[in-house]
Amino acid sequence: MKDKPKISNAVIKRLPRYRRYLKELQRKGVDKISSNEFSALIGYTASQIRQDLNNFGGFGQQGYGYNVDALYNEISAILGLDREYKMVIIGAGNLGQALANHTYYYKTGFVVSAIFEVNPKLIGMSINDIKVMDYESIVEYVEDNAIDIGVICTTKESAQEVADKLCFAGIRGIWNFAPIDIEVPGHVALENMHLTDSLHSLAYHMNRMDDNSQDSVSKKK
Amino acid sequence: MKDKPKISNAVIKRLPRYRRYLKELQRKGVDKISSNEFSALIGYTASQIRQDLNNFGGFGQQGYGYNVDALYNEISAILGLDREYKMVIIGAGNLGQALANHTYYYKTGFVVSAIFEVNPKLIGMSINDIKVMDYESIVEYVEDNAIDIGVICTTKESAQEVADKLCFAGIRGIWNFAPIDIEVPGHVALENMHLTDSLHSLAYHMNRMDDNSQDSVSKKK
Numbered sequence: 293m294k295d296k297p298k299i300s301n302a303v304i305k306r307l308p309r310y311r312r313y314l315k316e317l318q319r320k321g322v323d324k325i326s327s328n329e330f331s332a333l334i335g336y337t338a339s340q341i342r343q344d345l346n347n348f349g350g351f352g353q354q355g356y357g358y359n360v361d362a363l364y365n366e367i368s369a370i371l372g373l374d375r376e377y378k379m380v381i382i383g384a385g386n387l388g389q390a391l392a393n394h395t396y397y398y399k400t401g402f403v404v405s406a407i408f409e410v411n412p413k414l415i416g417m418s419i420n421d422i423k424v425m426d427y428e429s430i431v432e433y434v435e436d437n438a439i440d441i442g443v444i445c446t447t448k449e450s451a452q453e454v455a456d457k458l459c460f461a462g463i464r465g466i467w468n469f470a471p472i473d474i475e476v477p478g479h480v481a482l483e484n485m486h487l488t489d490s491l492h493s494l495a496y497h498m499n500r501m502d503d504n505s506q507d508s509v510s511k512k513k
Numbered sequence: 514m515k516d517k518p519k520i521s522n523a524v525i526k527r528l529p530r531y532r533r534y535l536k537e538l539q540r541k542g543v544d545k546i547s548s549n550e551f552s553a554l555i556g557y558t559a560s561q562i563r564q565d566l567n568n569f570g571g572f573g574q575q576g577y578g579y580n581v582d583a584l585y586n587e588i589s590a591i592l593g594l595d596r597e598y599k600m601v602i603i604g605a606g607n608l609g610q611a612l613a614n615h616t617y618y619y620k621t622g623f624v625v626s627a628i629f630e631v632n633p634k635l636i637g638m639s640i641n642d643i644k645v646m647d648y649e650s651i652v653e654y655v656e657d658n659a660i661d662i663g664v665i666c667t668t669k670e671s672a673q674e675v676a677d678k679l680c681f682a683g684i685r686g687i688w689n690f691a692p693i694d695i696e697v698p699g700h701v702a703l704e705n706m707h708l709t710d711s712l713h714s715l716a717y718h719m720n721r722m723d724d725n726s727q728d729s730v731s732k733k734k
Contacts, residue, residue: 308710372720390611481718489529497702499593
């Protein structure tokens, strides 16, 4: 465990959001911010913010607030965003192509090295200057190029097999967009993006809103 | 509040997942399942499952287990998936196009009626037989066609303005893919898909794994 603290998953989930808001503050030229000001901005309570950031030793100073640059850099380092990651995308369908074209990732250190496909019509194409390669060669490619992350954009039927292959090839993390829960060995990190789960949650909340249409509390997530 | 129970957000977040697994069981011809069997499958504890499903009056019978069809239909109804929703997508970039092409939604009752764009080169095109229309006409269109959900696939700079327009036009739910937190009135449901937040969580977990590489607990989310 070295000397890094054990941090709850709930806190980790909030860190990227803190980071986004800090980046916005940097852009606006803000140097420091109190937990109360930060609270008004981000929508968490000031005490939640203090508690969250205390997990990392606490960067705030009583009566001064948080140094925006220092906190941004510290959170970036905690998230591991102070280095570059090499990704491959598996599946050159609509979603795979959309992600390959999403230049935002490159700006933030996530570089797509290759896209893998089984469809012979797509193999050999380039998307956003990234080569679409034969899925057959994925294990060799991941090994030879020390790829960090596999992004699964296949059907749910293929997702587990793809994950198994990636893990066999020594991948360190899997970002799964297939609408199924996949299993990975304990040393591989897994993050699921279940789009339909999110859409179904939205449907639920829309129907609850109809039931409670007399309320008008501001909703912020 | 009518007579529907108040259910925590954490439970709601798990319902689409229960539903996915129940659908899988239906496909395999399974009629009933005990909470222990369900637990082995879905990865929540049996007591968690019983507690979650008790929120809805509990569909299980002691010594029998859950009726798969009944539970599936009940969860679908709770989520509001027993009806159809009309969606519009705003932004015909890569992500907007990927979502428009994602036929899975249609099968599950989410129908994309139109895509809205500001780029004159894209207006007039069709994507998956869905018309790309001028963003200028969005308020009229949403009003006239009783659109339920707006899917924001714009840049983060435009997202709030688009949300404001959708809310003005009477939208009931917003599915936001722009990498920014938007604000909506209390009667509008909001669900965010922050792709980069998820990727940053993945980076964090990958780095934690490196720290703990001696552990090998199975990880399942």
